[in-house]
Amino acid sequence: MDSTKLMKLREESGIKILEIKTDLSSYAASDLRKVLEDLLAEKVEKIVVNLSQVSHINSTAVGALVGVAKRLRQNGGDLKICALADNLTRTFNLIGASSVVEIYESENSALAAF
Amino acid sequence: MANADIKLKIPSAVFYIDPVRAFIGNLAKNLGFSRKRVADIQLVIDEICSNAVHHGSIDTTVGVKLQIRSDAHALEILVRDTGSRHKGPKNWLTHERLSEIEANRSPSNEGGHGIFIAKSLSDTYEMKINAAGGTDVRVVFQLLKPADTKP
Ligand SMILES: Nc1ncnc2c1ncn2[C@@H]1O[C@H](COP(=O)(O)OP(=O)(O)OP(=O)(O)O)[C@@H](O)[C@H]1O
Ligand SMILES: [Mg+2]
DSSP states (O other): OOGGGGEEEEEETTEEEEEEOSOBSHHHHHHHHHHHHHHHHTTOOEEEEEOTTOOOBOHHHHHHHHHHHHHHHHTTOEEEEEOOOHHHHHHHHHHTGGGTSEEESSHHHHHHTO | OOOEEEEEEEOSSGGGHHHHHHHHHHHHHHHTOOHHHHHHHHHHHHHHHHHHHHHSBSSTTSOEEEEEEEOSSEEEEEEEOOBOTTSSOSOOOOHHHHHHHHHHOOTTSSSOOHHHHHHHHSSEEEEEEOTTSSEEEEEEEEOOOGGGSOO
16 A cells, blocks of 8 residues: 555656645655655756645645755755645645745746746 | 534554545535635644644554534534653643744744644644543634635
8 A cells, every 4th residue: 555656757858747646644745755755865856746636735745845845955956846726725825835845836837947 | 414423433544544534524514614614624634633643642553533523513523642652751732842842833844833734724722631641632613604604
């Protein structure tokens, strides 16, 4: 049982795109962290996380995204997220994480921002 | 609609939080909470249950209990864990510890947002040490706010 199968990885012009196809509560959050840690270990520098198919996110999953974004920036890279449902945007705003991680409307605008 | 008093017990594992979240989400929706409110309720339940599993359970076998009460005015949820004795002082719920958690919360921190979220999104939020030495978290969501009963 793991949710990593619901996290699809692609690459476009040197940017890794991680598309999440599961809700991000604590169960999937640890898998999300694992997938992101693997990318860090592979020295990936630019990541876009597409959340268009996510209808729920909790603080642990937001924390994982914030943590990886901060670490990537130390080496000149970044993690950006895109396509958030309204309630996800509210959660990021409530935590204050929207001032730490860059949020874009669409995958294309996130890619273009690199 | 009759008043309800529902009891659930799940193993102390994050795997079981999703089904609980789905159940409470459906219940809240049927009780007439707005979509936005349902999402908030689901997030609060996720945070409280995640804390019960991560911080309030020695291992997966001990279990987390939920008591869910609803009537025409409110949805009330109690989440009871048994504490994890090997984790620090017996009573973690001191005024000092809570102010420390609150003072240390920063948007750029990876953790430490769960209690803040649950407090912010519920109408009543209470934490107490229970007889087992674990934590009882009680939250209430009031139904009869005009803005909340729209679909
Ligand atoms: N049920 C509990 N039993 C024991 N300690 C708890 C419980 N709930 C919370 N705590 C303590 O309060 C702290 C803050 O909890 P909070 O949910 O705000 O953040 P967190 O769980 O550390 O991180 P996250 O942002 O992922 O939720 C925890 O680190 C833990 O020490
Ligand atoms: Mg927590």
